[in-house]
Amino acid sequence: MEPKWVKPYGDTTNDGAVQLSFTLPVKGGGAAREAARRLCEQMNLENVQIAYQKDLGGGYTFFVIYARCTKAVEVNGISVPEVQAPAWEMPQVNTIAREKLGRKITVVGACTGTDAHTVGLDAILNMKGFHGDYGLERYSEFIVHNLGSQVPNETLIARAQEVKADAILVSQVVTQKNIHLHNLTQLVDLLEAEGMRDQVLLIAGGPRITHELAVELGYDAGFGPGTVPSEVASYILKELLTRKGVTI
Amino acid sequence: MALRLRVDEKLISRARDAAHRITGGVQEFIDRHTTTSTERAVVRLLGVEGKGPDDVPLPNLLIESIQDAGGLEKGAAYWICNAMARHSLSIAEVARAVGEGKVDLAKVPVVDESRIRETATLLAREALDKIARNRQARTGYIHQWGERPTPWLYIIVATGNIYEDVIQAQNAARQGADVIAVIRSTAQSLLDYVPEGATTEGFAGTYATQENFRIMRRALDEVSDELGRYVRLTNYASGLCMPEIAALGALERLDMMLSDSMYGILFRDINMKRTLVDQHFARIIQAQAGIIINTGEDNYLTTDDAYESANTVLASQFINEQFAHRSGMPDELIGLGHAFEMDPRQEDGLLYEMADALLSRHCFPKAPLKYMPPTRHMTGNIFMGHLMDALFNLTSVATNQHIHLIGVLTEAIHTPFLHDRYLAIENSRYVFGYARHFFDEFELKKGGLIEKRAAEVLQQSVELLEHIEHVGLMTAIAEGVFARVRRHPDGGKGLEGVVARAPQHFNPFFDLILKGGGH
Numbered sequence: 001m002e003p004k005w006v007k008p009y010g011d012t013t014n015d016g017a018v019q020l021s022f023t024l025p026v027k028g029g030g031a032a033r034e035a036a037r038r039l040c041e042q043m044n045l046e047n048v049q050i051a052y053q054k055d056l057g058g059g060y061t062f063f064v065i066y067a068r069c070t071k072a073v074e075v076n077g078i079s080v081p082e083v084q085a086p087a088w089e090m091p092q093v094n095t096i097a098r099e100k101l102g103r104k105i106t107v108v109g110a111c112t113g114t115d116a117h118t119v120g121l122d123a124i125l126n127m128k129g130f131h132g133d134y135g136l137e138r139y140s141e142f143i144v145h146n147l148g149s150q151v152p153n154e155t156l157i158a159r160a161q162e163v164k165a166d167a168i169l170v171s172q173v174v175t176q177k178n179i180h181l182h183n184l185t186q187l188v189d190l191l192e193a194e195g196m197r198d199q200v201l202l203i204a205g206g207p208r209i210t211h212e213l214a215v216e217l218g219y220d221a222g223f224g225p226g227t228v229p230s231e232v233a234s235y236i237l238k239e240l241l242t243r244k245g246v247t248i
Numbered sequence: 249m250a251l252r253l254r255v256d257e258k259l260i261s262r263a264r265d266a267a268h269r270i271t272g273g274v275q276e277f278i279d280r281h282t283t284t285s286t287e288r289a290v291v292r293l294l295g296v297e298g299k300g301p302d303d304v305p306l307p308n309l310l311i312e313s314i315q316d317a318g319g320l321e322k323g324a325a326y327w328i329c330n331a332m333a334r335h336s337l338s339i340a341e342v343a344r345a346v347g348e349g350k351v352d353l354a355k356v357p358v359v360d361e362s363r364i365r366e367t368a369t370l371l372a373r374e375a376l377d378k379i380a381r382n383r384q385a386r387t388g389y390i391h392q393w394g395e396r397p398t399p400w401l402y403i404i405v406a407t408g409n410i411y412e413d414v415i416q417a418q419n420a421a422r423q424g425a426d427v428i429a430v431i432r433s434t435a436q437s438l439l440d441y442v443p444e445g446a447t448t449e450g451f452a453g454t455y456a457t458q459e460n461f462r463i464m465r466r467a468l469d470e471v472s473d474e475l476g477r478y479v480r481l482t483n484y485a486s487g488l489c490m491p492e493i494a495a496l497g498a499l500e501r502l503d504m505m506l507s508d509s510m511y512g513i514l515f516r517d518i519n520m521k522r523t524l525v526d527q528h529f530a531r532i533i534q535a536q537a538g539i540i541i542n543t544g545e546d547n548y549l550t551t552d553d554a555y556e557s558a559n560t561v562l563a564s565q566f567i568n569e570q571f572a573h574r575s576g577m578p579d580e581l582i583g584l585g586h587a588f589e590m591d592p593r594q595e596d597g598l599l600y601e602m603a604d605a606l607l608s609r610h611c612f613p614k615a616p617l618k619y620m621p622p623t624r625h626m627t628g629n630i631f632m633g634h635l636m637d638a639l640f641n642l643t644s645v646a647t648n649q650h651i652h653l654i655g656v657l658t659e660a661i662h663t664p665f666l667h668d669r670y671l672a673i674e675n676s677r678y679v680f681g682y683a684r685h686f687f688d689e690f691e692l693k694k695g696g697l698i699e700k701r702a703a704e705v706l707q708q709s710v711e712l713l714e715h716i717e718h719v720g721l722m723t724a725i726a727e728g729v730f731a732r733v734r735r736h737p738d739g740g741k742g743l744e745g746v747v748a749r750a751p752q753h754f755n756p757f758f759d760l761i762l763k764g765g766g767h
Contacts, residue, residue, distance in 0.1 A: 023665070023666050056419075056667065057422050058419050062670060119551075119623075122551050128552075150517070207628070225628060
């Protein structure tokens with residue numbers, strides 16, 4: 001494919017328009033404005049307009065800035081690994097599972113480690129679902145075990161063994177000092193140690209998760225923000241069928 | 249004044265009566281039990297602080313040694329004050345001796361019980377006097393500087409490092425915060441001890457310790473003085489150490505504490521017997537200290553649908569109120585929680601949010617209601633999020649909410665940056681000021697959609713409460729009536745810390761406070 005270079009778009013092609021805001025640890029005023037402008041220039045921005053500045057007190061100033069980006073990016077050469085899943089909806093998933101897989105699909109989900117935020121996990125698993133897309137609990141062909149928050153990896157694995165899970169769903173929302181990465185890799189290590197890694201689909205989800213990152217950590221798939229339950233359900237079913245050698 | 253709702257008052261009485269009987273059923277259980285954390289709270293109030301060997305907090309060492317000897321059924325005060333009386337030691341000396349393994353409390357020959365009670369009562373009175381002085385200090389500041397107009401702006405700091413928190417908290421106060429809450433490190437609610445000392449490492453929050461409480465109280469007193477208004481301090485009591493942290497909050501003049509009768513059960517999988525016994529003593533102490541409790545009903549709406557499950561919030565508020573009353577807490581200290589969490593794509597969502605907020609306001613007219621901002625439908629689109637927060641602010645001022653946790657546009661992205669917080673405060677102050685008396689000019693349409701919605705939610709709440717009364721609270725929780733979370737009475741963490749009281753069980757604070765003689 002021909003290389004295609006693009007710049008940010010405001011109202012004219014390649015105008016490079018960007019908006020940004022930040023705080024500098026300086027008192028407000030003319031010098032602060034100039035400091036913000038110079039900083040933007042070092043970010044490869046030009047025509048820097050300080051639209052707004054506000055002294056926040058305590059020697060901090062907040063800026064809202066518009067500028068032109070001098071850099072461009074080539075987009076045709078980019079390829080990002082994405083989860084390959086058919087766009088099935090709930091009734092289709094149920095029908096295909098019944099007819100082609102011929103058994104129910106068991107999933108176990110948890111927010112692991114110290115993470116207490118189940119919003120993402122619940123969005124995928126709870127009956128109610130997310131964005132008008134029903135959660136896996138509503139699927140007739142899925143058996144869902146939602147273990148909730150702050151689940152140790154060991155507990156999650158024990159439960160997966162107990163119910164013979166087809167898939168393990170791990171959600172990591174809150175993080176500090178990259179603790180979520182530690183939790184996620186530890187789970188892979190433990191599954192390897194138990195000799196279970198190949199027997200389950202291992203799926204990570206959360207605002208900081210991408211498919212690429214998940215694969216790098218040793219997961220089968222990763223789902224980021226905005227994922228709806230049917231995407232996860234379709235992926236799980238498709239993978240199970242592939243592993244069973246069934247073509248659709 | 250704000251909008252006024254007309255609903256069937258008889259239904260409100262029915263809801264309250266059901267909640268009264270529900271909590272009465274549980275109270276019988278509570279009154280027959282104590283817990284390790286309740287007893288640790290007692291010894292902390294009596295003056296034990298510090299660490300023993302292997303960095304184990306002395307209160308834990310003391311209670312464990314008593315429990316191991318099978319003596320906890322009589323209460324920690326019984327054994328400790330016995331050793332004090334027998335050997336003429338101070339409580340600190342007894343704690344140290346136990347820590348060093350020099351004294352086995354259960355083996356100290358027992359003195360006359362009246363001497364034990366005398367010793368304990370003396371120390372308990374000192375603690376209650378200290379708590380009363382804290383309360384007077386707070387009242388004094390507020391008298392001197394005047395009370396803040398409501399809704400109070402409640403702002404969170406959460407750096408993990410208490411010294412960084414101090415900088416953020418003082419800045420937030422200068423920007424207009426009325427209340428500062430220091431978020432705890434995420435796993436602290438599951439620790440069965442309270443860490444000691446000043447801490448600088450935490451996950452998504454800072455450990456609640458007595459020393460951290462002191463540091464932040466000092467910092468807020470300093471900035472209160474600078475600003476000429478009293479800045480309130482909040483921390484989190486719910487968790488395995490609920491009564492202990494409540495005691496520390498009382499001793500270090502915290503002004504508010506998250507203190508819910510069921511939150512730990514539902515959202516932290518703490519055993520329900522443990523939490524129900526724990527919340528009773530926690531709130532007894534908080535009531536003495538004039539600490540406003542914040543309950544956690546807002547959390548139901550992060551896992552359950554806000555439109556469909558509004559009745560679970562209201563029903564739970566009645567239960568929390570009744571439990572708090574049973575700890576001697578007046579309405580003015582019961583900060584019942586709720587939230588603005590409806591789907592922004594829902595037509596007339598604002599109308600339903602207004603109806604629900606007014607209904608809580610109407611059912612609990614004296615309670616300092618705590619209103620929580622949108623979180624569930626915050627997507628990372630900060631521009632939309634800022635707008636949702638503005639409508640949350642509008643609903644808060646229209647319905648006369650009391651404690652207003654500011655909504656921050658970067659919710660769901662990161663803990664607030666300095667300017668995120670500035671923008672959030674600017675948004676709140678703009679809307680509060682701009683609409684301050686606007687709603688006084690209106691009356692709700694009789695039989696209109698808002699009244700209909702409120703009547704419907706109230707009716708469903710009554711039905712839910714009467715169902716809970718019928719099956720009992722513990723069974724109802726096991727059925728998953730709140731937040732659709734199911735918990736078994738013997739499941740969860742911390743059941744091993746629940747102990748049946750012996751007839752001679754002795755907690756000097758029960759005698760002083762519940763039977764009179766407190767403040």
